[in-house]
Amino acid sequence: MGLFDFARNIGNKLFGSEDEAPEKIKGHIEEENPGVSNLEVSVKDGVATLSGQAESAEAMQKAVLMAGNVKGISEVHADGLTAPAPVQEVQYYEIQSGDSLSAIAKKYYGKASDYPRIFEANREVIKDPNLIYPGQKIRIPVE
Template sequence: MDLFGFAKDVGRRVFGKESEADEKIRAMLEADNPGIQDLDVKVENGRVAISGTATDAVAMEKAVLMAGNVQGIEAVDASAVTAPAPVEEVEYYLIKSGDTLSKIAKTFYGDANAYPRIFEANREVIKDPDLIFVGQKIRIPRQVA
């Protein structure tokens, strides 16, 4: 995952002026500890570039989603993040009006009660399974056959 697009006008408000965005987004990522060592964050014109060494592919994916689901960010470049190859296939989903985690679980897994799997895969992005918002991008781990 090198460049990932996001809805610029939705998401969690983390910074007021872009001049403070580098530090605010880096602090947010470090606070929720997505597993990236030597993390560096640069924000310019609504685009975030992150660099560092991820403990695994999931840590990199979560860092990208955390940074991208910030209001004012429209793209995240993770090409400078070193990470091991993914061990699980994931799909990315853009939340639409009327979605719930149960509805998304029913669509992807055939079982609305499987929503905790989606919540756990996105715990750093979704703080409450009942509070998701239109335009938010999340990870959907593939169901193991």
């Protein structure tokens, strides 16, 4: 999966100093348990590095998004996070000002009413379908 870029100055504020960032990000990912075992997180200069074993490509993608959508993180390296090959193709989308999950669903699937599909694919990343923010990155399952 390699490297992902994120907006460093937006997202969930989980830590006050970079020294506490690895523990806070690891706890954040493990709390939702997207399917990653032996998770290790390190953070240096706003770059989070993840390692461990993901039970699926989806679990790996969610862990990366959960780490990257944290305020203070500008990149996520996941070369040390192993996972099986993906069974479903996904695209990544960065939320823009004025977006809603319905509008995104209309853009990708042709029907605004398909927004639950996007919400379910990002349940660990998005807690409430009405609370998304510009700069947040999410997964869009490809039909």
